[in-house]
Amino acid sequence: xxxxxxxxxxxxxxxxxxxxxxxxxxxxxxxxxxxxxxxxxxxxxxxxxxxxxxxxxxxxxxxxxxxxxxxxxxxxxxxxxxxxxxxxxxxxxxxxxxxxxxxxxxxxxxxxxxxxxxxxxxxxxxxxxxxxxxxxxxxxxxxxxxxxxxxxxxxxxxxxxxxxxxxxxxxxxxxxxxxxxxxxxxxxxxxxxxxxxxxxxxxxxxxxxxxxxxxxxxxxxxxxxxxxxxxxxxxxxxxxxxxxxxxxxxxxxxxxxxxxxxxxxxxxxxxxxxxxxxxxxxxxxxxxxxxxxxxxxxxxxxxxxxxxxxxxxxxxxxxxxxxxxxxxxxxxxxxxxxxxxxxxxxxxxxxxxxxxxxxxxxxxxxxxxxxxxxxxxxxxxxxxxxxxxxxxxxxxxxxxxxxxxxxxxxxxxxxxxxxxxxxxxxxxxxxxxxxxxxxxxxxxxxxxxxxxxxxxxxxxxxxxxxxxxxxxxxxxxxxxxxxxxxxxxxxxxxxxxxxxxxxxxxxxxxxxxxxxxxxxxxxxxxxxxxxxxxxxxxxxxxxxxxxxxxxxxxxxxxxxxxxxxxxxxxxxxxxxxxxxxxxxxxxxxxxxxxxxxxxxxxxxxxxxxxxxxxxxxxxxxxxxxxxxxxxxxxxxxxxxxxxxxxxxxxxxxxxxxxxx
Numbered sequence: 002x003x004x005x006x007x008x009x010x011x012x013x014x015x016x017x018x019x020x021x022x023x024x025x026x027x028x029x030x031x032x033x034x035x036x037x038x039x040x041x042x043x044x045x046x047x048x049x050x051x052x053x054x055x056x057x058x059x060x061x062x063x064x065x066x067x068x069x070x071x072x073x074x075x076x077x078x079x080x081x082x083x084x085x086x087x088x089x090x091x092x093x094x095x096x097x098x099x100x101x102x103x104x105x106x107x108x109x110x111x112x113x114x115x116x117x118x119x120x121x122x123x124x125x126x127x128x129x130x131x132x133x134x135x136x137x138x139x140x141x142x143x144x145x146x147x148x149x150x151x152x153x154x155x156x157x158x159x160x161x162x163x164x165x166x167x168x169x170x171x172x173x174x175x176x177x178x179x180x181x182x183x184x185x186x187x188x189x190x191x192x193x194x195x196x197x198x199x200x201x202x203x204x205x206x207x208x209x210x211x212x213x214x215x216x217x218x219x220x221x222x223x224x225x226x227x228x229x230x231x232x233x234x235x236x237x238x239x240x241x242x243x244x245x246x247x248x249x250x251x252x253x254x255x256x257x258x259x260x261x262x263x264x265x266x267x268x269x270x271x272x273x274x275x276x277x278x279x280x281x282x283x284x285x286x287x288x289x290x291x292x293x294x295x296x297x298x299x300x301x302x303x304x305x306x307x308x309x310x311x312x313x314x315x316x317x318x319x320x321x322x323x324x325x326x327x328x329x330x331x332x333x334x335x336x337x338x339x340x341x342x343x344x345x346x347x348x349x350x351x352x353x354x355x356x357x358x359x360x361x362x363x364x365x366x367x368x369x370x371x372x373x374x375x376x377x378x379x380x381x382x383x384x385x386x387x388x389x390x391x392x393x394x395x396x397x398x399x400x401x402x403x404x405x406x407x408x409x410x411x412x413x414x415x416x417x418x419x420x421x422x423x424x425x426x427x428x429x430x431x432x433x434x435x436x437x438x439x440x441x442x443x444x445x446x447x448x449x450x451x452x453x454x455x456x457x458x459x460x461x462x463x464x465x466x467x468x469x470x471x472x473x474x475x476x477x478x479x480x481x482x483x484x485x486x487x488x489x490x491x492x493x494x495x496x497x498x499x500x501x502x503x504x505x506x507x508x509x510x511x512x513x514x515x516x517x518x519x520x521x522x523x524x525x526x527x528x529x530x531x532x533x534x535x536x537x538x539x540x541x542x543x544x545x546x547x548x549x550x551x552x553x554x555x556x557x558x559x560x561x562x563x564x565x566x567x568x569x570x571x572x573x574x575x576x577x578x579x580x581x582x583x584x585x586x587x588x589x590x591x592x593x594x595x596x597x598x599x600x601x602x603x604x605x606x607x608x609x610x611x612x613x614x615x616x617x618x619x620x621x622x623x624x625x626x627x628x629x630x631x632x633x634x635x636x637x638x639x640x641x642x643x644x645x646x647x648x649x650x651x652x653x654x655x656x657x658x659x660x661x
Contacts, residue, residue: 015035017463022466023469023494024495029414030258030334031331040354042349042351058589062083072085081211086216089608091208092587093587094204095205101234101565103565104565105197108197108241110382116153116157117382118245120154132243134149135240136156140155160237169195172195172229175228180542180543182549183549186577197229200226201229203226207222223568231535234529239529240532242313246313249526250423250428251422251424251428254319254421255321255419256418256419256422257417260323261335262301263413264300265403266294266299267303267305268339268342268399269305269332270310271326272308272309272348273310275313276382277342277395278313278314280389281395282314290397293397298403307322308326310344313526316423316425316526319423325487326347327458336412339360339406345367346370347487353375360402362376364398365379378391418494418499420524424523425526426536433513443545443553444649447479448480449510450555452482452483452556453482453485453531453538453578454472454488455558455569456528456566457488458562459561462583466631469497473497474631475639476502479507483534484524485526485527486527487528489524498523502520528565535573547649552648554578558580558581560584574623579641581638581641583634584629588612613625624641626641
């Protein structure tokens with residue numbers, strides 16, 4: 002694979018993945034499935050080459066039936082007159098709106114579940130009254146004497162109002178959780194969102210044919226949608242899962258493909274909403290289900306986690322993680338997976354075809370996710386009467402699949418890592434003795450900066466390779482890494498969330514982490530739990546008496562895939578935190594600024610200046626760091642951290658404090 006400075010132009014092939022994937026278990030399974038003639042997304046990516054160059058750079062408009070229109074130097078406007086900046090911004094904002102809608106459905110399901118629990122329609126045994134009381138206070142719906150059942154109902158009703166409000170008014174979640182200094186910035190820019198659904202609808206409306214021709218106005222609408230996503234969606238889903246299922250706690254767990262057992266029933270959980278997962282775990286623990294497994298010849302039942310539902314199970318129950326979303330087809334090739342319980346999002350259609358090759362049952366549990374050939378057992382929080390019965394049925398289906406498993410197809414890579422996971426916001430800060438002790442570590446340079454390693458993994462760049470290479474480079478230079486989602490799967494399978502990883506850390510970081518009893522990479526949960534990372538950043542900035550835009554923080558999402566990541570990227574930028582990407586959400590910008598080819602339309606356009614040079618820094622104090630090469634990306638991230646470190650100098654901080 003050659004390196005080009007044009008983003009999205011470098012596409013890895015199967016041979017690259019076979020040689021360079023950082024997880025040896027993944028390399029082994031790529032070889033195994035290739036030999037078995039089983040098609041995976043690696044094969045389908047090669048079959049799609051060459052991909053459309055206009056689409057890769059966001060230069061194709063499909064908003065009406067006059068098109069599709071391609072923006073080139075010879076035809077710089079679409080049929081309707083849209084110039085490049087309007088086309089690319091509309092594409093970006095539409096992607097953000099689609100991703101926001103996905104997170105809205107996730108939050109909506111959790112809100113209705115909390116309502117059902119509050120009304121006694123669903124019984125759970127793991128609720129966190131501590132988190133419920135905190136959220137009730139933040140939303141101003143709880144008093145010390147308010148009964149917890151009433152607090153739960155009022156919290157759910159307030160969050161439901163945020164989702165659907167169609168009139169002007171600040172989101173309750175944003176008002177309760179957003180850093181006050183950021184709110185002032187957003188108010189000055191007129192990007193405070195109203196209801197979540199309204200902002201999604203307005204984004205689609207403004208980008209439709211003939212509706213709005215001002216690309217900067219459309220971009221601001223994308224920011225409103227992304228902030229609604231960040232607070233109603235991410236914050237909402239993160240705190241609701243804590244309320245419903247408990248706050249994660251640090252624990253040591255074995256991870257990677259090798260956790261599967263040939264003589265056990267192996268069940269994987271996959272998706273983002275852990276409601277059915279919690280009930281399935283409850284049923285699996287029962288003596289009745291354990292006895293049935295033994296009757297069918299199994300020595301026990303192993304549950305493993307994929308994607309973000311995997312992180313929910315990992316952080317709260319120590320259920321071993323296996324792989325991120327890009328490994329979902331590979332893991333089925335072990336022939337040891339009897340059932341995969343999937344709920345919503347990031348479940349690729351191709352998983353069913355691979356499952357049929359190895360006798361794996363795919364069970365969909367989200368009413369809006371159906372896969373032809375899979376068993377559909379949907380959960381509906383408004384009609385939850387069969388939840389216990391459905392969870393037991395899922396467990397029984399998996400056991401029956403074990404009984405009919407084709408043992409001749411077993412191939413389990415013998416690779417595991419022992420890692421520390423389950424870091425909540427409180428656990429991260431408390432490990433270092435609280436914000437009052439962590440901020441001095443940043444100020445004095447013991448910790449050079451903090452990077453959020455987040456986002457998807459993509460076969461376009463050899464899945465997970467960028468995450469691992471960048472994280473290793475940052476740790477060597479004294480940077481603490483917080484991680485979530487599929488990025489976290491990459492880092493834990495590489496052993497970077499283990500105490501052993503401190504051997505390769507900069508001496509000052511190693512000392513700080515050893516004193517805190519934590520590894521250099523702290524796993525903070527699912528992609529929704531990016532909200533936890535933002536909260537950690539906000540608390541540290543508050544303690545340092547600095548705006549977020551002047552703290553040594555960067556977010557790195559080097560392998561973009563999902564539309565949800567577009568809205569998250571915009572929201573993080575709006576918080577004043579620069580974002581490094583290796584694959585961009587189809588923007589016509591080159592890596593690390595424009596190249597010298599002045600006649601290339603993609604290298605002389607307002608989008609490069611806006612995202613990377615002057616626009617975003619002026620608005621928020623953040624910028625997009627676009628660099629696909631891992632080594633160069635790490636250098637750029639370190640440069641950004643060091644540029645922000647000057648604000649942490651003690652004399653400047655003292656002046657700010659004295660000035661009030």
